[in-house]
Amino acid sequence: MNAKPTDGSPVRASAGVQSLGRAFDVLELMAAAEGEIALSRLAEESGLPGPTIHRIVRTLVARGYVLQMPSRRYVLGPRLIGLGSGARASVEAWASPPLHALAEETGETANLAMLDLDRVVYVAQVPSTRHTMRMFTEVGRRVYAHCTGVGKALLAELPDDDVRRMLTAAGMPATTSHTITDVDRMLEELARVREQGYAVDDGEQELGVRCVAVAVNPATAVSVSGPTSRVTRKAVPSLARVLQSAARSLAGREGRRA
Template structure:
């Protein structure tokens, strides 16, 4: 197997190779849009076709992959339950970090994921102020209207962003919403340069949002602070953004901790 095709989850520390390879194939299928052929998997993974065929047969039998009438393979429905449970746990692990943001800023803190063409909010700690924002756990919005959406899409190549925007149509949530691909791509360039994203009355009039991506997250994730525009001023932004970036790094470490804990436990046996 070429070095570049090593399973991305491989630990090289006594793990079960067939499991590592099976999960690597599932991730490659997800990266390819959820449906691939055996030859595509062989090219991307470097594994021999007989090995891939054997692994895929097992995944099909378990319901995690299904074979289409055109003989290509697609991610199976049993993965949905795993994904939903994982998303709930992700929100649980994020809450202490969001609580710190609320404690230090006084504003509502959120965590969101990119799910298909939409942003879904998976965790929130509300502000102590009586004024509440539009966001709530489970709500789905189009990414071009939100700070978290900008922070998430800034991690993607422009051609992928254009394709997504073409599918969503970029409807306006307010008169401030960016509604052209060119304008949005210019905004994403600014997000990359600044290291954070701003939703300035674009999802809800009177509300500003500051967002940053969670680095090295197992799935594309971002955290944000949202509040009335009168409180989230430029001066407040200068104070809050470094805190957001620090908390995002801490959250990233938390999400990586279970794997590290497992390795330590195995080493102690």
């Protein structure tokens, strides 16, 4: 699980950096478990020796990032809540005004998502206030890139060779009958995204839902989503223009934030 550079040559990480990376790997495995997890399972899924896992978890427990339960299994600890709240507050301070304006103008739910290794994570959302039937995606939810509008918008920012490596490594499972599951077909789709300046998830993540997305920068994308009865194919180009304006606003605010 050691880090490797993009050219494929080996990296010799210092012991401290290696330990830090392993600690994050353990936390991510615990988050994916969505409940209590045993040391033996952490060792199995991480590929690390039991004594190494034990030392890492013991350190995380001492720092409050992991809790040991009465079952002697482990769960994520409360100290992570403060870190997550701080990160969310920072993102919302930057993104909230443009997302609120986007949701108000389109009448649909507005989302902000970021590339997270080979997945996409939703980092902010403003639900539609105009309709009782609304699309909700949990903030913090990690999804595959190939079946979402935001994911396609972000993949289109990458060179085709990088996209091919990423999708081959991550896999392209079918979430619905509309999901594109072939890398070559996805590369054709991404060529269209680059040409038209926006991406569309046409029931590929969830049947009956259409999402239109635009990249803000190579790591961040903004989208609106709603039922196909409202977000019609005819409405997509006009929604894309509104999204492109929102993306410019977010990019401008990002520059001021820096």
